Amino acid sequence: MDSNNEIITLFKGNKFGLGKFVFKPQKGKNYHCKITLKDGEVITKKIESITHKGIGLNVINHKLKNTIININTNEDTLPELINESCYLIIHRDGLIKKIEVPFIKNKLNYSFKIKKSLLHSGINIVTLLNPKMKPIAERIIFNDYNSPIKNINVKEITKEKDSSIIKLQVTDSEIKNINLSISVLPSKTKANKHNSSIVSSLLINPYIKGKIENPWYYFNKINSEKKYNLDLLLLTQGWSKYYWGDIFNNPPKISYNFETGFLIKGKINTTFKKGDKMIVQSKENGFSQESVISKEGIFTFNKLFIAENSTINFSLKSKKEKYKKPKIYYNIYPTYIYNLLRINKKDNPNSIFLSEDLESFTFDKKAIILDEVKIKSANVKPKPKNSPRGMFLAKHINFENIQNQSTLITEKLRPYFNVSNNGGVVSITSRRYRSLYTQSKPVVFLDNVNISESLDIIADLRVFETEEMFVSTSNSSIYNAAGVIHLYTKRGVSKPNENKYSDSTVGFGFSIPKKYYNPIYNELNEENFKSYGVLNWVPNLTRDENGELSFKISNKFDGPINLYIEGIYKDGFLFSKIKTISSHISF
Known part of the structure; x- marks a missing residue:
């Protein structure tokens, strides 16, 4: 509204309370916003800092293939800009593109149509610099072209006696070595109210001031409305990770070198x-x-x-x-210094309380005591004890029942590769030729350590020292090799050539992930469980030996559930999805 309370324009906030409007102020007039909230409260706010001279930056980003950047000025400002050039800088995290904006007499509006394929994928910071290379306007936009966000769906659900197997499918068949985290919760859960996802945390949060309300919304089933609302979010809360005044007046200094491992x-x-x-x-x-x-x-x-x-x-x-x-001595950096408090322990007979009410230890009121059960063993094919990645089509060889336990492992590899073991020098080559004159080699792992350049380590390795072996003679695009070999030695058995190695135990380092155990609940269909219970959590789901992404959930809960799927692929592709399953049968 203007100073005469006449309406200049109307706008309405979206579901998150975000909105925008555009108007051209006139000299000699004052303006204010009159905002009516849902509960009827009215907020009046004066629009300040309107100047007679300046340059306006406007970005239209919801178009399908192009981003349009408009630069506007007025007749009071243009004479100062003629024969001068401003610059549009499109940048992010060291990536930068520059567009020159030469101002022409009698031309107040300048428009640039840029193909999204030429912009950086994800966040782009658009900064307008004046002829003295000082920033005068800035805008943050999100480019969804060539998006790193990939889709994942529930492929199949197989119901068994006490559990159901859920199989997932990645729409991009070329994505192989994927790591996923799956949380399985009742659909009415009140516990999972995190205002973040792997997509928002990596692609949006570093460029946002404040929290994002419902970050899942913007990247699930993306359409033009969601793109427009994401643009509103960036227009309202987007900010550069630095303050320009500090950059020019107090340039940052590197205090510590970046540490990796x-x-x-x-x-x-x-x-x-x-x-x-x-x-x-x-x-x-x-x-x-x-x-x-x-x-x-x-x-x-x-x-x-x-x-x-x-x-x-x-x-x-x-x-x-x-x-x-x-014989060596060495140091590890950075060194962790233990700083523990020493406490004298005192026996306190009252510190432990034992309950004599054995009924309280019954987990389920429906539980019954079973009679004696006899279990008979059956001859089954030994299952692999190890699960190397990318070997789901490989041949598995278990050495437990091999008769000649003193046989060299290199002999066991001969049916699959050309193997030479002369005087402790080992050579393994593929029987498949890349060309008429050259042979390619497989990549070889010993206990998950790549020894392809040091094959003499396994020159003396024998069957009785080895637990199992995985062999694939197919070309591996992952390792750029003609086959993959994984060897696993038995625990407690001396390793080959161990007299050639000096061992050292490191008492500190990165924490080892703890295994997750499902809590035991008395009743899975009570309201408390529906609000705060957990059905399963799979922190690191990878493809199994059959190439499947599958996991199990209990059938004891018969209500609808939510799958919170998040993950990452080595090339930077991201997965983030909430999938609701009405039952363990249909989805």
């Missing part, structure tokens, strides 16, 4: 020759690295992800690829 720096105390290398590897942590030893005997390993209380092994490797146990 742990760094090991050490020195060798045994004789070595020029060209020798130090090898560090760890079965528990799944890494194997080489480091060139300096003439002073110094070696360094970077970006190691070491779990707490895990073992790492060191070996000295010569030019002829011979290994021997080295």
Whole structure:
């Protein structure tokens, strides 16, 4: 409304209370907003800071293939801009594109139509710089072209006696090594009220001031209305991660170097020759690295992800690829310093209370006591004890019942590959030819550690030391190799060439994920369970040996449930979806 209380324009907020309006103020007039809330309350707010000179930035982003950027000025401002150029900077996190805006006499409006394919995927910050390269206007938009968000659906539900198997399907068949987190809750749950998802946390939250109400809304079944509402969110709450005044007046300084994992720096105390290398590897942590030893005997390993209380092994490797146990000392950075309070423990007989009411330990009022049950064993094919990724079509060989336990493992590989084991030097090549003259090699893992460049480690490995083996002779696009071999040694059995390695246990490191156990509930169909109960949580769902993404849920709860599906793929693709299942049969 203007100073005469005449209506200039009307607007209405969306379901989240966000809205916008556009108007052109005139000289000599004052303006105010009159906002009527749902409960009838009226808020009046004066529109301030209206200046006679300036440049306006307007972005239209809900079009299908193009983003339109409009720059407007007025007759009072244009004379100062003629023969000068402003610049549109489209940027985000170091990515930047620049468009020059030359101002022309008698032209007040400038429009740029930009293909979304030319913008950065996801968030784009559009900043208008004046001829002196100072920012004068800014806008944040979201580009959904080539979106990293991928779709995932429930493919099939199979009901068994006490549980149901739910299979998921990724719409993009090329996505293989996916990691998903699945939370299974009653659909009426009051417990899951998180105002975040993996999509909003990675793509939106860093550029938003405040919280996002219902972040699932914007990226589930996306349509033009949701794109418009997301644009309103960014227009209202979007902000740069920095304040321009600080950037120009007090440029930030790097106080600490960026840390990724742990760094090991050490020195060798045994004789070595020029060209020798130090090898560090760890079965528990799944890494194997080489480091060139300096003439002073110094070696360094970077970006190691070491779990707490895990073992790492060191070996000295010569030019002829011979290994021997080295004498070394080393430090790990950053070092964790234990700072524990020592407390004298006192016995307190009243600290433990034992209940004599055994009825209170009954989990279900419907429970009954069973008679003695006899269980007879049946001959079944041993199931794999390990589950290497990407090997769901591989052949599984269990060595438990092999008669000749002293056979070399390299002999067991001969039916699948060309294998040579002469004098401790091992060579494995594929029987499939890439060309007429060249052969390709498989990638080989020992206890999940890649040993493809150090195959002599398994030169003396025998069947009695090995638990199982997975072999795939098919070309692997993941490892760019002609086949994959996974070998797993038995626990408690000495490893091959262990006299060539020095072991060391690291008492600190990254925390190891704890296994999730479902709580035991007395009754699954009570209102409290429907509001706050949990049916299952699968924190790291990957494809099984058949290539399926599947998990189980209990059949004891017969009401509708919600699947909260979130995950990520190595190329940066994201998955985020809430799927409601009316029963364990239909969906």
